[in-house]
Amino acid sequence: MERSDGKMRYNTQDPDGETSIQFLPTPDPKPVKKDKGKKWVVAAVVIGAAIIALVIGLLVWRFLKPTTMKKMYGGSMRITSATFQDVYEDSNSTQYQDLAGQVVSQLASMYQNSADLSKHYVGTSVEGFSEGSVIAYYLSEFNVPASQEATVDSAISTISKIRSRMANDAQSLSFDELTLSAVDSRMFQKKLTSKQKFTLHAKGDTPQEITSPGFLNSTYPSNAIILWQLRAARGNVIKLKFDTFMLDDDCSSDFVRVYDSLVEDESCLLAEKCGHYAPTEPVIFFSSGNVMLLTLVTNDEHSYPGFKAYFSQVPASTRECDADLRGSNGNFSSPEYPSYYPPSVDCLWNIEVPTGKYVKVRFLKFLLSDLGYTGSSCQKDYVTIDGQKYCGEKKDVFVVINKSNKMKVLFHSDKSLVDRGFLAEFEAFEPTNPCPDTFRCKNYRCIKPQLKCNGWNDCGDNSDEMNCICNATQISCKNGFCKSPIWKCDGVDDCGDGTDEMGCGTCQSGEVSCQNGKCISEKMKCDGQDNCGDGSDEQNCASVSVVPCTSLTYQCADQKCINKANAECDGTPDCEDGSDEANCDCGRQLFRTSRIVGGQNSLEGEWPWQVSLHIKNQGHVCGASLISDTWLVTAAHCVQDQDSMRLSQPGTWEVYLGLHDQNAKNIERVVKKYLKSVIQHPNYNEYTYDFDIALMQLDSPVTFSQYIMPICLPNPAHDFPVGKSVWITGWGKTQEDGKLAQVLQKAEVRIINSTVCNQLMSNQITSRMLCAGVLSGGVDACQGDSGGPLASLDIGRRYFLPGVVSWGDGCARKNRPGIYTRVTQFRGWIKEKTGV
Numbered sequence: 001m002e003r004s005d006g007k008m009r010y011n012t013q014d015p016d017g018e019t020s021i022q023f024l025p026t027p028d029p030k031p032v033k034k035d036k037g038k039k040w041v042v043a044a045v046v047i048g049a050a051i052i053a054l055v056i057g058l059l060v061w062r063f064l065k066p067t068t069m070k071k072m073y074g075g076s077m078r079i080t081s082a083t084f085q086d087v088y089e090d091s092n093s094t095q096y097q098d099l100a101g102q103v104v105s106q107l108a109s110m111y112q113n114s115a116d117l118s119k120h121y122v123g124t125s126v127e128g129f130s131e132g133s134v135i136a137y138y139l140s141e142f143n144v145p146a147s148q149e150a151t152v153d154s155a156i157s158t159i160s161k162i163r164s165r166m167a168n169d170a171q172s173l174s175f176d177e178l179t180l181s182a183v184d185s186r187m188f189q190k191k192l193t194s195k196q197k198f199t200l201h202a203k204g205d206t207p208q209e210i211t212s213p214g215f216l217n218s219t220y221p222s223n224a225i226i227l228w229q230l231r232a233a234r235g236n237v238i239k240l241k242f243d244t245f246m247l248d249d250d251c252s253s254d255f256v257r258v259y260d261s262l263v264e265d266e267s268c269l270l271a272e273k274c275g276h277y278a279p280t281e282p283v284i285f286f287s288s289g290n291v292m293l294l295t296l297v298t299n300d301e302h303s304y305p306g307f308k309a310y311f312s313q314v315p316a317s318t319r320e321c322d323a324d325l326r327g328s329n330g331n332f333s334s335p336e337y338p339s340y341y342p343p344s345v346d347c348l349w350n351i352e353v354p355t356g357k358y359v360k361v362r363f364l365k366f367l368l369s370d371l372g373y374t375g376s377s378c379q380k381d382y383v384t385i386d387g388q389k390y391c392g393e394k395k396d397v398f399v400v401i402n403k404s405n406k407m408k409v410l411f412h413s414d415k416s417l418v419d420r421g422f423l424a425e426f427e428a429f430e431p432t433n434p435c436p437d438t439f440r441c442k443n444y445r446c447i448k449p450q451l452k453c454n455g456w457n458d459c460g461d462n463s464d465e466m467n468c469i470c471n472a473t474q475i476s477c478k479n480g481f482c483k484s485p486i487w488k489c490d491g492v493d494d495c496g497d498g499t500d501e502m503g504c505g506t507c508q509s510g511e512v513s514c515q516n517g518k519c520i521s522e523k524m525k526c527d528g529q530d531n532c533g534d535g536s537d538e539q540n541c542a543s544v545s546v547v548p549c550t551s552l553t554y555q556c557a558d559q560k561c562i563n564k565a566n567a568e569c570d571g572t573p574d575c576e577d578g579s580d581e582a583n584c585d586c587g588r589q590l591f592r593t594s595r596i597v598g599g600q601n602s603l604e605g606e607w608p609w610q611v612s613l614h615i616k617n618q619g620h621v622c623g624a625s626l627i628s629d630t631w632l633v634t635a636a637h638c639v640q641d642q643d644s645m646r647l648s649q650p651g652t653w654e655v656y657l658g659l660h661d662q663n664a665k666n667i668e669r670v671v672k673k674y675l676k677s678v679i680q681h682p683n684y685n686e687y688t689y690d691f692d693i694a695l696m697q698l699d700s701p702v703t704f705s706q707y708i709m710p711i712c713l714p715n716p717a718h719d720f721p722v723g724k725s726v727w728i729t730g731w732g733k734t735q736e737d738g739k740l741a742q743v744l745q746k747a748e749v750r751i752i753n754s755t756v757c758n759q760l761m762s763n764q765i766t767s768r769m770l771c772a773g774v775l776s777g778g779v780d781a782c783q784g785d786s787g788g789p790l791a792s793l794d795i796g797r798r799y800f801l802p803g804v805v806s807w808g809d810g811c812a813r814k815n816r817p818g819i820y821t822r823v824t825q826f827r828g829w830i831k832e833k834t835g836v
């Protein structure tokens with residue numbers, strides 16, 4: 001027996017061998033009777049059993065209890081038995097509360113009548129009223145077992161089909177146009193710890209500013225939902241225009257939603273927007289009535305700066321869109337183009353060209369929302385021409401003709417999800433000669449006759465490349481196309497059916513070919529050994545591992561090499577020391593490339609590493625790229641002394657960062673800097689343009705902004721594969737014998753195989769050069785672009801600098817690609833000179 005302190009407690013072992021716990025009430029205990037002890041034992045067993053049963057019960061309840069979820073449904077109804085009064089805008093007024101009470105009981109009684117809804121119904125809140133006669137907006141909450149979600153959704157959808165109801169007593173309401181739809185669960189997730197709601201009324205014609213909290217001074221609040229209910233006077237619609245739109249890139253949890261309602265009614269959702277929009281890319285929405293709801297939902301990141309928008313009222317009557325279009329040509333567009341078209345509109349254009357001619361309509365841009373719908377039935381927003389519907393997003397220009405001098409074009413938008421709409425031109429043509437002096441594509445586009453059978457899809461529907469007779473030198477693709485022989489075995493499927501890449505390797509079956517032409521056994525691929533001798537058998541392996549260093553491996557800061565050439569800043573830490581993801585504050589394009597701002601003009605802030613190099617008092621001569629807060633990369637030939645000019649001297653130059661328009665240099669976002677030093681590559685050859693690279697050091701560090709940011713430098717092994725699409729940017733000449741551009745230009749080109757390029761460029765291509773372009777001509781860098789970036793968007797959504805604009809044989813000529821300095825060859829030199 002083990003004794004405690006003898007005062008409080010001890011264990012007794014009774015003759016039956018049972019153990020019990022006794023509390024000693026007094027220092028002098030009475031003898032314990034045997035039958036009393038038994039009672040204690042029984043009691044203890046009963047209590048113990050009860051506790052065990054309770055614990056088991058709780059566990060069973062916890063795990064077998066059906067898990068329930070919160071479901072919210074938002075909607076509106078048009079109350080026909082009431083007339084709108086201004087007090088209905090004041091939620092504290094008795095009139096508001098009376099009517100809200102009636103709406104709540106009306107909805108409650110409808111839910112009670114449904115067996116699938118009544119048991120899960122929690123409550124309804126009225127969120128506002130608007131004119132017409134009175135429209136009530138509400139949110140209803142349900143607590144639904146997960147297994148019953150579909151049943152509840154279907155019961156709600158039955159209710160939302162109630163078209164109208166006449167009151168049969170004084171208590172109930174007469175209403176019609178009822179809507180009810182499940183609110184997106186991100187709008188009421190538990191994480192949203194802060195909720196704010198504002199109600200704003202448009203003041204005459206004066207736009208009112210709305211900003212996300214803390215706009216411009218601080219980050220916007222995290223894990224918050226903010227709602228702005230916007231109202232306009234009767235007979236008006238609301239125009240909401242975003243001036244600045246810069247939210248987090250994570251669109252799943254940080255976004256703005258705009259509703260054509262006063263509540264989160266998904267059937268009236270106009271758009272969900274996230275990320276960044278350039279100031280030149282209008283983000284403007286219109287409501288169909290005199291209310292709108294703007295919402296902001298944020299995630300746990302403290303993002304900056306948020307948005308600034310203006311809202312104003314526009315008379316509904318000015319929004320008529322029907323028109324008669326007469327004459328031989330003209331253009332027309334969906335309402336508010338290039339802003340988002342309003343919901344619930346129908347427009348009819350009656351086109352009539354001179355008698356005897358036929359009508360042709362060319363859609364230059366076409367972006368109609370068909371979200372939530374698949375197939376070609378065009379159920380949401382569409383254009384109808386002669387009974388044929390067109391919808392969705394069309395990447396290429398498309399043409400519709402009518403064999404008469406008249407055409408009716410109809411545009412319809414439904415009540416939710418809007419897009420930018422369309423821009424179209426109409427034209428009369430001779431019935432006997434639809435494409436004068438040009439080739440007529442199957443899709444009725446007219447193209448220059450010399451583009452027929454040139455190996456490129458100029459029509460957009462390949463009809464210019466059909467039924468061609470390939471000449472002896474061309475590749476005859478199995479699908480009937482003829483392609484230039486230079487594309488044979490270049491690693492890119494140019495035919496589209498692989499013909500040009502067939503029979504290229506000489507390796508046997510069971511072998512794979514190395515980049516250096518050697519054949520090795522398939523088993524040696526990704527075995528951690530450099531069997532090829534050039535490391536190419538250890539590239540593109542399923543898992544990243546430490547391998548012997550070669551020219552194709554990435555070297556971590558700890559000097560170990562890994563078999564992932566493009567490991568740096570791709571968002572995945574691959575090196576043991578994490579060095580591949582260090583120093584990655586580069587290459588981010590804050591503004592998305594627009595779908596609609598066409599042509600070659602860049603968006604403001606689209607290429608924040610682009611620098612304009614000016615000779616003092618003379619203007620722009622070359623481009624450069626920002627690689628840190630003090631260093632620029634440019635071309636050596638830009639800083640080569642000339643007879644009259646000391647271009648190698650820092651004092652010759654002034655540099656502009658954050659510049660978009662050469663005629664707008666004195667604005668706040670543009671930073672003008674001078675240079676401390678210029679370093680031309682010592683091996684630069686002014687005759688061959690070999691080693692055409694130079695570095696420039698700013699006299700003081702530049703502060704990064706949304707318009708000024710460095711581009712990422714590729715490590716020596718970084719692979720920019722043949723055929724990859726890359727961007728050239730600059731203020732260079734827009735034609736070989738033309739003028740410099742005023743606004744920063746952009747063009748998309750592709751990396752070209754060096755062997756092919758060397759053949760095209762009379763053997764002038766060295767290993768320090770990289771070729772890129774469009775071999776059919778028409779797209780290229782030109783004089784004045786030199787020194788500027790060739791930018792490649794890589795994994796991790798960052799731009800890298802594969803090349804510096806160097807030289808070419810003229811500009812944009814057919815089969816004459818642009819030649820760029822291959823930056824991977826100079827990574828070590830850049831590091832040595834700049835520390836970057």
Ligand code: 4AZ
Nearest residue numbers: 781782783786807808811
């Ligand atoms: C130049 O003179 C130049 N087509 C730059 C690039 C190209 C041609 C000329 C490429 O700066």
